[in-house]
Amino acid sequence: MTATLSSTRARAALRTSARASAELLLIFLMLAVTLWILGRMWSVVWPLVVGLLLTTLTWPPTRFLLRRGWKPALAASTVTVLFLLVAIGVVALIAVPVASQSGELTDGVVEGIQKLREWAAGPPLNIGDAQINKAFDTAVSRAQDGLGSMVGAVVTGVSTVVNGLVTAVLALFLMFFFLKDGPRFLPWLARQLPGRLATDIPAVAARSWDTLGAFVRSQAAVGLLDAVLIGLGLWIVGVPLVLPLAVLTFVSAFVPIIGALFAGLVAVLIALVSNGLTDALIVLAIIVVVQQLEGNVFQPMIQSRGLGLHAAVILLAVTLGGSLAGIVGSLLAVPIAALIAVVWNYVREQLREPSPPGPDASDAGAAVR
Template sequence: MSARLSSRKTAAALRTSARVSAELLLVLVMAAVALWVLGRMWSVVWPLIVGLFLTTLTWPLTRFLRRHGWRPALAASVVTVLFLLVAVGVAALIAVPVASQSGELTDGVVDGIAKLREWAAGPPLNIGDDQITKALDSGVARLQGSIGSITSTVVTGVSTVFNGVVTAVLALFLMFFFLKDGPRFLPWLTRQLPGRLATDIPTVAARSWDTLSAFVRSQALVGLLDAVFIGLGLWIVGVPLVLPLAVLTFVSAFVPIVGALFAGLVAVLIALVSNGLTDALIVLAIIIVVQQLEGNVFQPIIQSRGLGLHAAMVLVAVALGGNLAGVVGSLLAVPVAALIAVVWNYVREQLSDPPPAPTADDPAAVPS
């Protein structure tokens, strides 16, 4: 004989479900409003985020100088200037060798195009010069027809470059002030907040800073592994410009997805114009293997240990961030997930009941 449903318990369950659903909906609405406000303020928020990343990267040296008697302003100034010199040096390390061999690379590109035409003219394609000329004429006509969209794309690109320069300058100034006055922030924040917030928010902020520092260190380690393995592969194959390509790979590792694609494309192109198609395919295989190891092994393991996140959560966060906000979402997905975990762990600590005190009847309380 089956038991009958209790109307009282069913109504109570429905009321509880409705209340929880309404509260969850309210939380989602508030989150959507916060994201909308963040998007409206993105031109200010993005330099702030970049400045924080740069600060976590340069703070250990600043802290070392301050502990050895340097004044905060002097230590921040010296570290900022050193960072600029290193950035300029890295750019020169990449640009100067490429510029010195630009003539050889240009000749290689021309020879490569000629070889491709010879290969296309032979079997199995048997594409004649008249067909190639017709295809080129068609491409030129299409290019002329798209001149308006190309112009708008160029203008957009110039605007993007300008915005990038402005962001870099603002981030650099913010980095200087963070390095100079960063240790004063938490005491100042404690004095501004009332009641329990004066304890909770500074504690969460300190833990978030530690987590952000761990993210930057882990990302640098992943980039270093990429640069070492890809650089070693390029050196074995005999591709020129190994050191600039390795440096470019390391720097590009801080920009997920697009950075790896860009560095890999440059390496394959140089291998193609310098060593030929076979070596270019070998370099492409090396880059694919290393990038797969990075995305599926190195990055999840290293970041999961440094950030306290499971490797699967790192993969899910990167995929979700990329789908929601593209490259920027991929870049910020892991630190945002780690910061959410920090807040959740702190809230759970505050809401958890303290462990019961041991009693005389408890065997664990009796000393052995």
């Protein structure tokens, strides 16, 4: 006997699929409108984001002072001034030499790519295909343009400098107010929201803050260790531009997976151009060892709680963020993905069916008897 399809069930399935599709379309439309609004308000959103990221770094010393009985305004002012002094010192001791050597760094990378092209065209590979050569030319031009814009954007262009200063000043003021009034924000927010939102939104905000703080502080610590160890290795080998390469390694640590590959490739290319193939291989070995130490030793020790994201999800998030918003998108992709995971986990917890109660002790005793 052959089974026939039920028209009633088929129509019900189609209606369910149509309703689910319409709901998904509404969600995507809401996300698109939200992104459009954020894009229009980016001049305000970007300082807010930078201020939050800086607050995650400066909150531990502020909390230490608060626990010692300091007033919130005094503790926030002290930490803000100290942070500003440290930032000025970093700019004076590191950023200025890096900016002055940005042209040499860009030329070194381009020359390294040209040497790789010549090596690939010779024996034993003997690659002479026109498409391969065109790909190398494209890589050279993109590396020159990308590195030049990324390293020199801070020091070239009046508009860029002015926007950067405005963003820095706003972020600094926002960081001060976040440090001063941050502990009172969630109770205030709970009083402003009606019903269950007074519980759900502060709970999600607290979890998001913990996740964001753990990510920023752990990435900063791991990036600093990477920069010190790789910079020391480059100095021992005798590779030039040690300071710019160490700074690039530290900054790239905030872009997981792709950042480490990019910084390592730049260091190897500089070593290949200046010191030859042997030193380039030594630099490659140093970078591989440091990256293995980072993944297997530094990261588990420094980051007590992971982001709960698979490596493939991180890679896709960084790729999508870079395609949508360039370098800024790559930097913010992983924190945003982690915050989305926090919200999803909380919603899943609230929607989870309660577990059925277990059998009473009396029932269990009766069953035994």
